[in-house]
Amino acid sequence: MAEPLKHLIGAHTARDTANAVARAWGKFDHQGFLADTLPALETLELMQRGQCIADALHRHLPEDFGSAAAILHACLPTPNHTGLSGWALLSFNQYIAAHGRGELKTALGLLKALTPHFTAEFGIRPLIAEEQEAALAIISDWVTDANHHVRRLASEGTRPRLPWAMRLPALVKDPSPILPILEALIDDDEDYVRRSVANSLNDIAKDHPDLVADFVERHKDGASKHRLWLLKHASRTLIKKGHGKALANFGFAALTDVTVTLALTSERVTFPGDLGFEISLSNNGSAARPVLIDYAIHHKKKDGALSPKVFKGRSLTIAAGESVMMAKRHAFRPITTRAYNAGGHRLEILLNGTSVASADFDLVMPQEATA
Structure with a gap:
């Protein structure tokens, strides 16, 4: 020690x-x-x-x-x-x-x-x-x-x-x-x-x-x-x-010609556990686009309000006409800096700082899972 x-x-x-x-x-x-x-x-x-x-x-x-x-x-x-x-x-x-x-x-x-x-x-x-x-x-x-x-x-x-x-x-x-x-x-x-x-x-x-x-x-x-x-x-x-x-x-302009689809592997996460999700991006424009992909988890607070925290994803360049897919897992584990609350949470996808897709999911705490 x-x-x-x-x-x-x-x-x-x-x-x-x-x-x-x-x-x-x-x-x-x-x-x-x-x-x-x-x-x-x-x-x-x-x-x-x-x-x-x-x-x-x-x-x-x-x-x-x-x-x-x-x-x-x-x-x-x-x-x-x-x-x-x-x-x-x-x-x-x-x-x-x-x-x-x-x-x-x-x-x-x-x-x-x-x-x-x-x-x-x-x-x-x-x-x-x-x-x-x-x-x-x-x-x-x-x-x-x-x-x-x-x-x-x-x-x-x-x-x-x-x-x-x-x-x-x-x-x-x-x-x-x-x-x-x-x-x-x-x-x-x-x-x-x-x-x-x-x-x-x-x-x-x-x-x-x-x-x-x-x-x-x-x-x-x-x-x-x-x-x-x-x-x-x-x-x-x-x-x-x-x-x-x-x-x-740094070249990450608004992306008007990139479409996004978001899919969760499950709409229910039992704590401790992982939220799995997939993002598909398609560049429908005529030029390559630099893309910065981040995501935010909107955590449920005690009063029921949602509080977002942004997590870094990755940066890449998507060629004209190209489609790419990214799979990600976000861990929910006991940490000293956050108290988790059961109930509705939200995942939000950010491309070049702009919100482009979101999905809701439930976080189930251990006492609820065994009830």
Whole structure:
């Protein structure tokens, strides 16, 4: 069995931190720091463990943030010594986020130096939220940095809806200030950076779908294969939701000359079980048609209303006059993220984001099947 995540930080982390800080600053109270951290760590979860060490750093480092930042900077790896890296630097993030406000240039400089050795995404976001304009002015210069971790921090740290991190409400509302950063990194040499740009655009698409669809349209002509991948990955939420312009950006236009028939293998599914279905497509036009086939299951809620969830199918090109058939099985199994309810459900077929066929079926729960 895998170790719990909280063990990524523990007594060994506190001791490594104490040793590193003591080497960097002769006045450091090594034993006092350990007395502040070791007794508490065992009862805490991962982020709390990092915060415990960060709080102890605050108590034992100089009160002046600039002086403390210089000591922490000296704890990072250099060509001459290994220094601290990995999860030991989570507490540095937390310390900087809490105490670097008002010292923006110093705080961001320390995070920039830290990020090649551990993510600085958590530390940078409170600083952006506090002083967005000034912070972005500094971060914008990172897009040309020689280190790809620093370039990625420019895009990843500014994501409006970064998972597992605080949201940036001002950028959720108006993401235009970070678009120049994303544009500057759209053709970065590193996939690691380009993927971050795509994820940031996908974040933005959840609140500003037309903005991202327009961004993709402006940047797709003459794009390299790497940029095209980025733009399509950035459009994944829009494509899944059937956004017309996002689909058209990748050649999936409305299909007026493609006919669809849908057949269920059974109109009754006993839980746990599978819904089997077949889709037949015929291109009655005079030209080949790119087709994106998705499907939605409209799940029955407790109040009887139906709630759709879209699932990815496949993409293909149907030649003029050609007919194709696709068979699919959708599994209904116990999962922690959904409570299933017995009764009428619906299967809906989406071609290039447009609903073209549907069929109703009943989901029977185990107690009903044996009644």
